[in-house]
Ligand code: HEC
Ligand code: HEC
Ligand code: HEC
C-alpha cells in the first residue's frame with residue numbers, strides 16, 4: 001500500500017515538473033530588439049537623416065514611420081478614429097502603460113502620481129467613467145468622457161509629457177509647460193543604445209521653476225492647464241469665485257502656490273502621501289515602524305477623501321504656514337516641525 005503511494009507521488013511529481021517546464025518554455029522572457037524595444041511596440045531603427053535611432057511611439061514621427069500602427073488600424077478600428085481598444089480609449093493607453101513596457105507604468109508611483117485603487121486613501125482622475133464637465137469648479141458643460149487624451153496629445157506636443165496645448169476647448173497659454181525631466185538611471189543602458197534623436201526614458205521632478213519675476217513661468221502655466229476644466233479654482237488671494245466661495249491662491253508662481261504644489265496630476269494613495277516633514281510610509285518603515293503603524297499614521301481621514309493630494313490630510317497647509325504667513329501656534333511635544341515649504 002505504502003509502495004503504491006510512493007509511486008503515485010513520484011508520478012504526480014513527474015507530471016507536475018514536466019507541466020511547469022512546458023509553462024516556462026512557453027513564457028520566454030521578452031528580448032528587446034531595436035525595432036521591438038518593448039512588448040507591443042514595432043518601430044523603425046533609422047531616422048530621416050540616415051542615423052541609427054529607435055523611433056518614438058508618440059510624435060517626432062519620421063518619414064519612414066510605423067508608429068501609427070501601434071494605435072490605429074486602417075480597416076479594423078474599434079472607434080471612428082480607427083483606434084484599437086477593448087472598451088474605452090484609456091484601455092488603448094493602458095495596453096502599454098500598465099507595466100507592459102517596463103517604463104512609464106502609470107499604475108506605479110511617478111512624478112505624475114498614480115492610477116491605482118488597490119491601496120488605502122486612493123483617489124484619482126477616473127478616466128473612462130466621468131464627464132469632463134463634472135470637474136469641481138467647471139464653468140462650462142462638457143458631456144465628453146474624461147480620457148487620457150483629454151490631457152495628453154498622443155501625436156506629440158510642444159509641452160513636456162505630451163500635455164495638450166488646447167484642453168476642454170481652451171487654449172490656455174502660449175508658453176510651453178516645462179517639466180524638470182532627467183534621464184532615468186534605471187534605463188541608462190537602454191538610453192545609450194537608442195541614438196541621439198531616438199527614444200529616451202526620463203523621470204519627472206515636476207514643473208520647472210524658471211524665474212521669480214516672470215508671470216508666465218511654467219509653474220503658473222501648470223495651474224492654467226488644470227483650470228481648463230476646473231475653471232473656478234484659479235484665483236488670487238481675496239478674489240471671490242463665481243459661486244461666491246473663496247479659494248486659497250492658486251494662480252501664482254510665487255512660493256509654489258499652484259495646483260502642483262499640493263496635487264498630483266493622475267492620482268494618489270497611501271504609498272505616495274507625505275506628512276509635513278516630507279516623509280512617506282516607506283521612510284517610517286525604514287526607521288523601524290511596522291507597515292501597519294506607518295499606514296495608520298499616514299491614512300487620509302478627511303471627509304472629502306485624499307483628493308489627489310501630495311500630502312496627507314491638511315499637512316500641506318502646515319508645511320508652508322510655519323515659514324510663510326506664519327500661524328501663531330506654539331510647538332507641541334511629539335510634533336515634528338521640520339517641514340519645508342514646497343514649490
Ligand atoms: C499612441 C497612440 C497613437 C499613435 C502612435 C498615433 N495615434 Fe492617431 N490618434 C490617437 C488617439 C488616442 C486619437 C483620438 C484623439 C482624440 O480623440 O483626441 C487619434 C486620432 C487620430 C486622427 C483623427 C484626427 C485627430 O487628430 O483627432 C488621425 C487622423 C490620426 N490619429 C492619425 C495618426 C497618424 C497618421 C499617426 C502616425 C503618424 C498616428 N495617428 C499615431 C492615438 C495615436
Ligand atoms: C504601443 C505602445 C503605446 C501605447 C498604446 C501608448 N503609449 Fe505612451 N509611450 C509609449 C512609449 C514607447 C513611450 C516612450 C516615448 C515614445 O516612444 O514616444 C511612451 C511615452 C508616453 C508619455 C511620456 C512622453 C514623454 O516623452 O515624456 C506619455 C505622457 C504617454 N506615453 C501617454 C500615452 C497616452 C495618453 C496613450 C493613449 C492615447 C499612450 N501613451 C499609448 C508607448 C505607448
Ligand atoms: C488630468 C490630466 C491628465 C490625465 C487625465 C492623464 N494624465 Fe498623464 N500626465 C498628466 C500630467 C500633468 C503629467 C506630468 C506630471 C509631472 O511630471 O509633473 C502626466 C504624466 C504622464 C506620464 C509620464 C509618467 C512618468 O513616469 O513621469 C504618462 C506615461 C502618462 N501621463 C500617461 C497617462 C495615461 C496612460 C493616462 C490615462 C490612463 C493619463 N496619463 C491621464 C496629466 C494627465
Ligand code: HEC
Pocket residue numbers: 123124125126127130131132133134135136146150151167168222225226227228229230259260263264265304305306307308309
Ligand atoms: C480634461 C479635464 C480636466 C483637467 C485638465 C484636470 N482635471 Fe481634475 N478633474 C476632472 C474631472 C472630470 C474630475 C471629477 C471626476 C472624477 O472623479 O474623476 C476631476 C477631479 C479632480 C480632483 C478631485 C478628486 C477627488 O477625488 O476628489 C482634483 C483634486 C483634481 N481634479 C485636480 C486636478 C489637477 C491638479 C489638475 C492639473 C494637473 C487637473 N485636475 C486637471 C477633470 C480635469
Ligand code: HEC
Pocket residue numbers: 135136223226227230233234248249250256257258259260261262263302304307309313314316
Ligand atoms: C495650497 C495647496 C493647494 C493648492 C495650491 C491647490 N489645492 Fe486643490 N486641494 C487642496 C486640499 C488640501 C484639498 C482638500 C480640500 C479640503 O479638505 O479642504 C484640495 C481639494 C481639491 C479638489 C477637490 C474638491 C474640493 O474643493 O475639495 C479639487 C477639484 C482641487 N483641489 C483642485 C485644485 C486645482 C485645479 C488647483 C489649481 C488651480 C488646486 N486644487 C490647488 C490643496 C490645494
Ligand code: HEC
Pocket residue numbers: 236237238248249255256257261262314316317318319320321324325341342
Ligand atoms: C506653498 C505655500 C503655501 C501652502 C502649501 C499653503 N499656503 Fe496658505 N498662504 C500662503 C501664502 C504665501 C499666503 C499669502 C496670501 C497670498 O499672497 O496668496 C497664504 C494665505 C493663506 C490664508 C489667508 C487668506 C489669503 O488669501 O490671504 C489662509 C487662511 C491660508 N493661507 C490657509 C492655508 C490652508 C488652509 C492651507 C492648506 C490647504 C494653506 N494655506 C497652504 C502659502 C501657502
